[in-house]
Amino acid sequence: MSDPNTSLPSASHFIIVGMPGLQEHYTTLFFIFLLLFLATFLGNLLILVLLSLDPRLHTPMYFFLWNLALQDMLLTTTIIPKLLAVLLGHNRISFAGCFLQMYFYISISATEIFLVAAMAYDRYVAVVKPLHYNSIINSRMCLTMMCTVWALGFLIPVVSVAPASSVPFCTSNHVLHIVCEYPSIMSLACADVSAQVNLSLLIAMVVTWGAFLFVLFTYCRIIIAVVKMKTVESRKKAFFMCSSHIVVVVLYYGSTVVEYIGLKVDSISSDGRIFIGGLNYFLTPLVNPIIYSLRNEKIKAAAQRYFRLKSAFPRCARNTVRAAK
Numbered sequence: 001m002s003d004p005n006t007s008l009p010s011a012s013h014f015i016i017v018g019m020p021g022l023q024e025h026y027t028t029l030f031f032i033f034l035l036l037f038l039a040t041f042l043g044n045l046l047i048l049v050l051l052s053l054d055p056r057l058h059t060p061m062y063f064f065l066w067n068l069a070l071q072d073m074l075l076t077t078t079i080i081p082k083l084l085a086v087l088l089g090h091n092r093i094s095f096a097g098c099f100l101q102m103y104f105y106i107s108i109s110a111t112e113i114f115l116v117a118a119m120a121y122d123r124y125v126a127v128v129k130p131l132h133y134n135s136i137i138n139s140r141m142c143l144t145m146m147c148t149v150w151a152l153g154f155l156i157p158v159v160s161v162a163p164a165s166s167v168p169f170c171t172s173n174h175v176l177h178i179v180c181e182y183p184s185i186m187s188l189a190c191a192d193v194s195a196q197v198n199l200s201l202l203i204a205m206v207v208t209w210g211a212f213l214f215v216l217f218t219y220c221r222i223i224i225a226v227v228k229m230k231t232v233e234s235r236k237k238a239f240f241m242c243s244s245h246i247v248v249v250v251l252y253y254g255s256t257v258v259e260y261i262g263l264k265v266d267s268i269s270s271d272g273r274i275f276i277g278g279l280n281y282f283l284t285p286l287v288n289p290i291i292y293s294l295r296n297e298k299i300k301a302a303a304q305r306y307f308r309l310k311s312a313f314p315r316c317a318r319n320t321v322r323a324a325k
Contacts, residue, residue, distance in 0.1 A: 012094065012095060013092050013093060013094050013095060013098075013173065014092075014093050014094075014095065014098050014173050014174075014175050014180065014185075015091055015092055015093075015173055015174045015175065016082070016086045016091040016092075016093060016175050016177065016178060016179070016180070017091070017174050017175060017176050017177070018086045018087065018091060018177075018178050018274075019178065019271040019274050019275060020271065021269060021270075021271040022271050022275070026087045026088075026089075027087075029087055030084060030087040030088060033080065033083060033084060033087065033282075034084060036080075036282045036286060037076060037080040037081075037084070037282075039286060040072065040073075040076050040080075040282055040285045040286040041073060041076055041077070043286065043289035043290065044069040044070075044072045044073045044076075044285065044288070044289050045069075045073065046289065046303070047065065047066070047069040047289045047292065047299070048066060048069050048070060048073070049306075050299060050302045050303055050306060051063075051065065051066045051069070051299075051302075052066070053302075053306065054302040054305070054306075056298060056302065057298060057299070057302060060122060060137045060138075060141075060142050061122060061126075062298075063142050063146075064115065064118060064119045064122060064142075064146075065292055067115055067146055067149070068112070068115055068119070068248075068288060069288070069289060071108055071111055071112045071115065072112075072284070072285035072288055072289075073285075074104070074108050075105070075108045075109065075112070075281070075285055076281070076282070076285050078101060078104045078105050078108060079101070079105055079179055079281050080281065080282075082101060082179065083178050083179060083281075086178055093180065098175075098180040098185065099161060099164070099165045099180065099185075101179065101180045102161055102164075102180045102181070102182055102185065103157055103158075103161045105179065105180075106157040106160065106161065106182065107153050107154045107156075107157045108153065110152070110153040110154075110156055110157060110207055111149055111150055111152075111153025111154065112153075112252070112284075113153075113207055113208060113211045113252075114148075114149040114152055114153055114207075114211060115149050116211065116215065116245075116248065116249060116252060117211040117214045117215055118145045118146075118149055119245050119248075120214065120215040120218045120219065120245065120249070121145075121214075121218060122137055123218070123222065123241060123242045123245050124218040124219075124221060124222055125137055126241055127222045127225055127226065127238045127241060127242065128221055128222060128225045156203060156207065159199070159200075159203060160182065160196070160199070160200035160203060161182075163196050164182065164185065164186060164193075164196065167186070167189045167190075167191055167193055167196075168189065168190045168191055169188045169189055169190060170188060170189070170190045172188060173188065174188075175188070176270065176274075177274055177277075178274055178277075179281075181277075182200060183197070208256070212253060215249055219242075219246075222238070222242060225238070226238045226239070244291050244292055244296065247291050248284070248288060248291060251283065251284050251287055252284050255280050255283045255284060256280075258276065258280070
C-alpha cells in the first residue's frame with residue numbers, strides 16, 4: 001500500500017474529475033457551454049473591433065469598456081476550452097498547465113474587480129464634476145489607471161499561486177472540479193497549507209470588499225449629486241450615464257454572492273455547486289457586451305455603419321461588373 005504522505009511521481013499532471021453525477025449529460029453540456037463560449041467570445045470581439053475602428057468611440061468611457069471586453073475574452077479563453085475538453089473526456093492537465101490556468105483565472109478576475117472600481121470613478125467624475133471631466137479623466141489619467149489595474153491584477157495573485165505550486169501533493173491527483181480552482185488543488189496537498197489558504201482568502205476578501213466599498217462610496221456621492229440637481233432632465237441624464245455600469249456591478253457581485261451561497265447550502269450537491277460555478281464563468285462576460293451594445297446608441301450606430309459598409313461591398317462589385325459589360 002502506498003504511503004499517503006508521498007507526493008505524486010514527478011507531479012507531472014492532474015486529472016480534472018468534472019461532474020461525475022452528470023456524466024450522462026456531458027454531450028448536452030458540451031454543446032450548451034460551446035454555444036455560450038462562442039456567443040461570449042464573439043460578442044466581446046465585436047465590442048473590441050467597433051471601439052478600435054470608430055474614432056467617435058475613442059473617449060475615456062469606451063477606453064474602459066474596451067479593456068472590460070478584453071478581460072472578458074481572456075477570462076473565457078482561460079477557462080472554457082479546457083472545460084469543453086473535460087466534457088469530451090480529455091481530463092488530463094499538466095502540473096504547469098494547471099497552475100498557469102489557476103494564475104491567469106485569478107489574475108484576470110482580480111483585474112476585472114479593479115476595472116469595475118475604475119469605471120465607477122469615471123462615472124463619479126462625469127456626474128459630480130462634469131465641468132472638470134475632460135481635465136481629470138484625460139489620456140494620461142486613463143493610461144495610468146489602466147496600467148495600475150492590470151499591474152495589480154497580475155501581481156497580487158503571485159502571493160497565492162507561487163507558493164501553491166511548490167507544495168507537495170499526495171498520491172491522489174484527481175481535482176474535484178471542472179477547472180484548476182485554488183481550493184480544489186490545495187485540498188490535495190500533503191503538507192499543512194492552512195496558513196497559505198487563509199492568507200489567500202484574506203487577500204481575496206481585501207481586494208473584493210475594498211473594491212466594492214469604493215464602488216459603493218462613489219455611488220453614494222453620485223446619488224447625493226443627483227438629488228441636488230434642479231431639473232428632472234438632468235437627473236435622467238445622470239441615471240442613463242450610470243445605468244449600464246450599475247447593471248454590471250450588480251451582476252458581478254450578485255453572481256459572486258450566488259456562487260458563495262451555493263457553496264454554503266448543504267442541500268446542493270457537489271456537482272450542483274460545480275455547475276453553478278461553471279455558469280458563473282459565463283455570466284458577466286456574456287452579458288456585458290449585451291448590456292453595453294443594447295443600451296448604447298453610439299455603439300449601435302457604429303455597428304450599423306460597419307456592417308452597412310461591409311454589406312455595400314458586394315453591391316459595389318456587382319455594379320462594377322455591370323458597368324464593364
